[in-house]
Amino acid sequence: MGKSSKDKRDAYYRLAKEQGWRARSAFKLLQLDEEFDLFNGVTRVVDLCAAPGSWSQVLSRVLIQGQQVGRAAWEDKRYKELLRLRQQGSIVDDSEEEAPTEAKPRKDVKIVAIDLQPMSPLEGITCLKADITHSSTIPLLLQALDPDYDPTSSSIEASSPVDLVLSDGAPDVTGLHDLDIYVQSQLLWAALNLALCVLRPGGKFVAKIFRGKDVDLLYAQLKVVFQSVTVAKPRSSRASSVEAFIVCTNFQPPKGFKASLDNPLGAGRRLEQSSSTHDNLNGSPRTVRDDGIVELDMDTQSAEDAASDRQGLADRSTRWIAPFLACGDLSAFDADASHKLPEGHVSLDPIQPPTAPPYKRALEERKKMGGAYGKVKGAG
Amino acid sequence: MLEHVHHRVPVTALSFHRRDHVILAGHGNLLRGYDIDTGQILTNLKVFDDQAVHGILVTPDEDVLLVWGGRLVRKLNGHSISTYRPSNVYEARDWILDAALSPEDDCIAFVDAHNALTICNIRDLSAEDDGSTKPLATAVPSSNCILYSAHVTWLSGSQCLIASGTAFGDVMLWSASISRIADGSFTAVAQTHYTFSAHEGSVFGVQLSSKQQARRLGDGCDCLLASCSDDRQVKVWDVSDRFTNSHSLPQIQRDTGFGSKPEAEEHAPPCLAAAMGHVSRIWKIRFCDHDAQKGVEIMSFGEDASNILWSVKPDSEPGNQPFALKQVGVQNAHAGKQIWSVAAAEDGCFATGGADGAIAIHHAPNLPAEPSEIDRKMLEPGDNIRYYAFFNQGAMLATTDSGSVWTLQLGAAGTSSAREVLPALPALRGYSVVASISRLAFLAGSAGIVYMYNANTNKLTSVADCGKKVTGLFVSSHEKSHSVRLVDLLITTVGQSDPCYMRFVRDAISTAEYVSPREDHQPSLPIPEGFSITSFTTMEHAQPCIHLTLVGARNGSIAICNTSSDGHDGLIKLLPNVHGKEAVTALLWRSHGNKPTTLSGYLHSLGKDGTHAVHNIRRHDQKWEIELIHQLGLPFGPNIEGLTILPNDHLLIWGFRGKAFIVYDADAEQETMTVACGGAHRNFAFQPSVEGGTFVWTKASKIYQHMQTRRPYTLITPGDHGREIKAVSVSSTEDMQIFATGAEDTNIKLSTFDEKDGFRCVQTLRRHNTGIQHLCWSSACRYLFSSGGFEEFYVWRVTTGVPVLGGVGVVCESVHPNSGKSDLRILGFDISETRQKGVFDIVLAYSDSTLKQWSYDIGTWSLVSTIDYLTACLTEVFHTSGHVITTATDGHLALWDTEASASSLTWRTRHRTHQNAILGVAFRELHDRSSLVFTAGDDNAIGITRIEQCGAVRALLIPRAHTAAVTAVAVVPSDTDRNTLLLLSASIDQRVKLWTVSIDVTEPGVDGVHVKLQRNVATSVADVSSLALCRLAGDEGVGCVVCRVGMEIWRIGGGIRDTYLSRVSDEVIRE
Structure with a gap:
């Protein structure tokens, strides 16, 4: 395939190169921000599993440089034009024309990016090469946020200095779906455990999640410690992908709960459910929305004629389906669509080449021997 | 109302059950026992509700099976394969990676994904099943590191040795001394021997050898460790010395606070050998035990669905590791990708389980015999064998450069003996051709004289003189009766277009001789x-x-x-x-x-x-x-050379792929023999048999032979893609129901189903170059349409009920002229049959938001109209109640009108139902001519949109219909109530739900639509992409098939058979 075919197939890949992002995932965070106003009042952020660093780049541009990055930069003009022509006479939502709020660099911004993989430095961001599952990472992190932090005297709870914890981490999937979902959930638990240690009450937590089997167990656990939990899918994330983002706001640690990486939540330890995870099913199950769609609020878990068919102890605990929200305006580029390239389009090189895979050496060896590595039909 | 019938999903666990000659396999939540020889299913037990089986352990007395998956463990008691019954479910704290039974008492050790050790006594596990789930206590607590692999062994009744492989390339070797305390629980003292960075990528497989295996590398060797990884490497380590202690990985991290460890902190065992293999990740590794003569052998199993046999041989090269891993054999028994499970039997036989749902039983010895050269010592110096052909079992007639004629008798062990028939014939010198059938061969050379060799008499006689150089001899024969045999010979010569045709008849009296009729009785061609x-x-x-x-x-x-x-x-x-x-x-x-x-x-x-x-x-x-x-x-070629029908009625085809000679059983869709011969373009002869055959070939002026008397492996339940299925369409003809599936492997498979034997693949259509996006049968099911990426769109003509080809013949009738012209994907299409047979109106939905309407008339295409939607990728197109409707990734339904004048489509209205992509659609026309459209949303919602004939559209939305994206919906009318529909939905939350939707058409919009959840069941098919309705045998004969990572059939109860079938027969009649 030619160099520009990926540009056509994936508008965000092309835009990321044009706008200088290290990876197309930058748009996922930007679109999440559009919907949730994630950076409002935020100055202290921890970016977990940060490499290659596109989310840190977003943080840097928004918080440090005070840039207005957002929809205006990548709005798809063609869409609006077509819609206008077709729906002449009908009401066009002109809220999009509102003037953007003024942006400026913020004061006392502290951003720490953590990954086990090396990451190219970014101005104003402290990069830590550390293991997010390890308890010794927390004092390192706190010290990076406040250089005068004294690990021997300060207690974690007392400082609780972070407004927002982000994690875009995902494992290399194996194709064995239940194992992949398990490993991703472990990564989410690791990020959450760390967030619980450093987040201030009222703080926010945003992490990648695989929407798969038993994801409702994870949602229910998150709902115990955050007032609002939403599963969000940015338009820049492909519809064919299991990936979504869990956006948790207003951190409210339960009374008596003590976070610790030495006794993490996850495999064995779980949070006690509170009544807050139960949705209020009172009132009419049918509501007519403003757009005329009739929404039917009903119990979709327990069927008429079946007992529970889940054996695990945890699996019988509370499940809860977080509300879903698609992010990014519909006028944004569609990650699944093929796009016509603008006239005179020049395909750019990626800002940062992808991280070397562990099989890089195998590729080189095979190339030396003249083999068409990875091109074998059915094996790729 | 929704009853599980059958599934074929990846094989995630395997174990041999010797006493009953059975292979036990974990297919999703089921444990199946197959007869090793016949492949017949002997037992089919549901072990877990919604958890796949990942491990099976059989006790030495074979009275207890221990089965685990995820965190769950279950014991099964029984005395034979059909009597095993599951007891209570136990739950460990974490995902179980491996388990082993102690040699002395009945203790089991489990290692989990955070490197915790759990010990329990198998007798302490309840034998009853009261439906409860009980916890298992951990003996050695977990650490923070996440493991991808572990192997636990018992060194004695109180000591375990454990190898663990982490996600970051580290391997840990540790042991635990176990003691039982008063309350019956176990405690353990752990000790770490080695912690080291073994690979550049995740360690997916670790295996410890037995002492006997290790000894084969020398007396100082007590224990070997083999590892395999993401980095495509297989490594062997000497872990005999376990006297020193290493820091555990958490300790190293505690010292530094960082994941990367300074070299000084590492304590690595000596690496004996390392090698690179497989084209993708390597999942598993095993020591092969059966033949001590062969030294240490290792088998690796990969994502590339192949298994490689390695031999550990001393390496004397200075600077190298002390041993080298030599690749001695490769097998590709599975379709698609992934070998997920492995089991070994004591006799050297082993089994592999793939993502294709198949189990391959590999027979020992697994080594392909080295080709043996045919001895030419009997020839004059400078002379060489030129042409050869089989005339009998293991017997060939051969000519040499000098023109001498020999018979060669080949033996199974690679031996051969030669006998001269005639010394140098001048007519055959320098050039000759040979053709043969049973007990007869014909020879000719540049002089034009044709000889017949008769094996009955061992005589060579001249039968014709063409006067010109013979370029080809072709022979065919018919046994008309016990005594009468006709032999037809066709001779082609240089520069002559008319071939010479001769017929021979076996002498009815002597039955040994052949005679040729008079010339005027010879046929002409x-x-x-x-x-x-x-x-x-x-x-x-x-x-x-x-x-x-x-x-x-x-x-x-x-x-x-x-x-x-x-x-x-x-x-x-x-x-x-x-x-x-x-x-x-x-x-x-x-x-x-x-x-x-x-x-x-x-x-x-x-x-x-x-x-x-x-x-x-x-x-x-x-x-x-x-x-x-x-x-x-065919799956090999393009040099396809020959075919025959075996005594078991299977069609056997042979030819070349790359540098190998391939023999392919077309009915079993299995390569039965593979010989590395250097490739096509050489002289060769092949004599087939059910288990393989004899292949003789010329390479660099030498003649080699390879005789195979047993297939290298047999397959149980083959026929799946082995890759993710993206589309399914079920034909609805009465005679033969065909499940067409299209997958990421770019293939389309046609399969049949019956409840006893499951799915059987009858044809594989290998023509697409991209993953299949959509499939649809014409209403009479004579045509199948398929779409993919690169604008690929094909029309297949399917003939059923034929007595060959497994009953189904397929011809690609047309390739859309735009196929391969761009990188657009065709995600959906709509087919409507016109009154004219073989003429269709086809609407294609493209990924760049355009919709194109084509008219197709047996191989010719004409574009009717092209219309742009917006910018969103279109996902489906269909027609109902006089409207053409599309869905897209923007969550909208769009209604299109057909312009009466131009019969082309125009865009009319769009209606938002979902927040983002609509992934599946089902629809039903109601008796007031309005339609209900059911949509599966990526936003976890199901939309029910009522479209009235006038074009009025109202939608009802169930926002949290599933926990994750809803990917497919299907709708069945209820027989009992014409105002009720049954709706099936499937999601990547691995659940299938059955809803009843009742409609009062007199109410406006969706006011009269009421939805009730009837069933919520777990499916073993991960990442569900598609659903289709099907017919099943029996009174309650409507079912549905769920596809993606495998296929699963559910029976939908509730008396809906008649309505569904009458709909099917309506369509048949209409055509």
Whole structure:
């Protein structure tokens, strides 16, 4: 395939190169921000599993440089034009024309990016090469946020200095779906455990999640410690992908709960459910929305004629389906669509080449021997 | 109302059960026992509700099975394969990676994904099942590191040795001393021996050897560790020395606070050998135990669905590791990707389980015998064997450069013996051709003299003199009765278009000799000018007495000639370019039909275009009817050389792929023999048998032989793609229900289903170059349409009920002219049949938001209209209640109108239902002519949109219909109430839900639509992408098939059989 075919197939890949992002995932965070106003009042952020660093780049541009990055930069003009022509006479939502709020660099911004993989430095961001599952990472992190932090005297709870914890981490999937979902959930638990240690009450937590089997167990656990939990899918994330983002706001640690990486939540330890995870099913199950769609609020878990068919102890605990929200305006580029390239389009090189895979050496060896590595039909 | 019938999903666990000669396999939540020889399912137990089985352990007395998956463990008690019954479910704290039974008492050790050790006594596990789940206590607590692999072994009744592989390339070797305390629980003291960075990527497999295995590398060797990884490497470590202690990984991290460890902190064992193998990740590794003579052998199993056998040999090269891993054999038994499970039996036999749902039983010894060179010492110095052909089991006739003729007898062990028939014949010197059939061979050379070799008499006689250099000899024969045998010989010569045709008859009296009839009784062959013959066969029909000669040409054409003794018809038909412009390499005739008075049969042909074609030839009312019923590409080629029908009625095809000679069982879709011979373009001879055959080939002026008397492996339940299924469509004809599936492997498979034997693949359509996006049958199911990426769109003509080809013949009737022209994907399409047979209106939905309407008329395409939607990728297009409707990734339904004047589509209105992509659609026209459209949303919601004939649209939304994206919906009318529909939905939350939707059409919009959840069941098919309705045997005969990572069939109860079937038969009648 030619160099520009990926540009056509994936508008965000092309835009990321044009706008200088290290990876197309930058748009996922930007679109999440559009919907949730994630950076409002935020100055202290921890970016977990940060490499290659596109989310840190977003943080840097928004918080440090005070840039207005957002929809205006990548709005798809063609869409609006077509819609206008077709729906002449009908009401066009002109809220999009509102003037953007003024942006400026913020004061006392502290951003720490953590990954086990090396990451190219970014101005104003402290990069830590550390293991997010390890308890010794927390004092390192706190010290990076406040250089005068004294690990021997300060207690974690007392400082609780972070407004927002982000994690875009995902494992290399194996194709064995239940194992992949398990490993991703472990990564989410690791990020959450760390967030619980450093987040201030009222703080926010945003992490990648695989929407798969038993994801409702994870949602229910998150709902115990955050007032609002939403599963969000940015338009820049492909519809064919299991990936979504869990956006948790207003951190409210339960009374008596003590976070610790030495006794993490996850495999064995779980949070006690509170009544807050139960949705209020009172009132009419049918509501007519403003757009005329009739929404039917009903119990979709327990069927008429079946007992529970889940054996695990945890699996019988509370499940809860977080509300879903698609992010990014519909006028944004569609990650699944093929796009016509603008006239005179020049395909750019990626800002940062992808991280070397562990099989890089195998590729080189095979190339030396003249083999068409990875091109074998059915094996790729 | 929703009952599980069958599933075929990846095989995630395997174990041999020796006493009952059974292989136990975990398929999703089921444990199945198969008879090793017949592949018959002997037991089918549901072990877990919604958890896949990942491990099976059989106790030495085989009275207890221990099965685990995820965190769950279950014990099964029984005395034979059909009596095992599960007890209570136990739950560990974390995902179990491995388990082992202690040699002395009945203790089991489990290692989990955070490196915790759990010990329990198998007798302490309840034998009853009261439905409860009980916890298992951990003996050695977990650490923070996440493991991808672990192997636990017992060194004694109180000590375990554990190897663990982490996600970051580290390996830990540690042991635990176990003691039982008063309350019956276990405690353990752990000790870490080694912690080291073993690989550059995740360690997916670790395995510890036994002491006996290690000793084969030297007396100082007590224990070996083998590891495999993401980095495509296999490594062997000497972990005999376990006296020193290492810091554990958490301790190292505690010291530094960082994940990367300074070298000084590492304590690594000596690496004995390392090698690179497989084209992708390596999942598993095992020591092979069966043959001590072979030293240490290791088998690795990969994502590339292959297994490689390695031999650990001393390496004397200075600077290298002390040993080298030598690759001794590769097998590709599984389709698609992934070997997920492995089991070994004591006799050296082992089993692999793949993502294709198949189990391969690999027989020992697994080594492909080295090819043996045929001894040429008997020849004069400087002379060499040139041409050869089999005339009998293991017996060949060979000519040499000097023109001498020999018989060669080949033995199974690679031996051969030669006997001279005649010393140097001048007519055969320097150049010769040989052709043979059973017990007869013909030879000719540049002088034009043709000789016959008769094995009965061991005599060579001259039968013809063509006067010109002979370029080809073709032979065919018919045993007309016990005594009468006809032999047809076709001789082609240089510069002459008319071949010489000769017939021989076996002497009825002596039965040893052959005689040739007088010249004026010899047939002539009425082939067209320039028809250069490359293949030949004949057929003989008794009543009416007809003899046909079938010849294939270098230009891909086939001629059918009447060569009956009256000889009136001459050339019956010339089939031009059956194999394009490539040579027809082989022809095979198979008569069929019970009536002796009508001639009917099937002509198989192979070509260098890499396809296998079948024509049905019938003689009816003195007229010939010839129809191409099948032509598909083979999984190897394009040099496809020969075919035969085996005594078990399987069609066997052979040819070359790259540098290997391949023998392929087309009915079993299995490569039965693979010989590395250097590739096509060489002299070779092959004599097939059910288990393999004998292959003889020339390479660099040497002659080699390879005889295979047993297939290297047998497959149980093969036929799945082994890759993610993206589309399914079920045919609805009465005679034969076909499940068409299209997958990421770019193939389409046609399968049948029955409840006893499950799915059986009958054809594989390998023509797409991209993953399949959508499939649809025409209403009479004579055509299948398929779409993919790169604008690929194909039309397949499908013939069912044929007595060959597993009952189904397939021809690709047309390739859309835009196929391959751009990188657009066609995600959905709508087919409507016109009144004219074979003419369709086709609307294609593209990924760049355009919709194109085409008219298709048996191979010709005309564009009716092209319309742009917005910018969103279109996902589906269909028509109902007079509207064409599309769905897209923007969550909207769009209604399109057909302009009466131009009969082209125009965009009319769009209606938002979902927040983002609509992934599936089902619809039903109601009796007031309005329609209900059910949509599956990526936003976890199901939308129910009512579209009235006037175009009024109202939607009802169930926002949290599933926990994750809803990917497919299907709708079935209820028989009991015409105002009720049954709605099936499937999601990547691995749940299938059955809803009842009742409609009061008198109410406006969706006010009269009421939804109720009836069933919420777990499916073993991960990442569900598609659903389709199907027919099942029995009274409650409607089911649905769920596809993606495997296929699963559910029966939908509730008396809906009649309605559904009447709909099906309506459509049949309509056509």
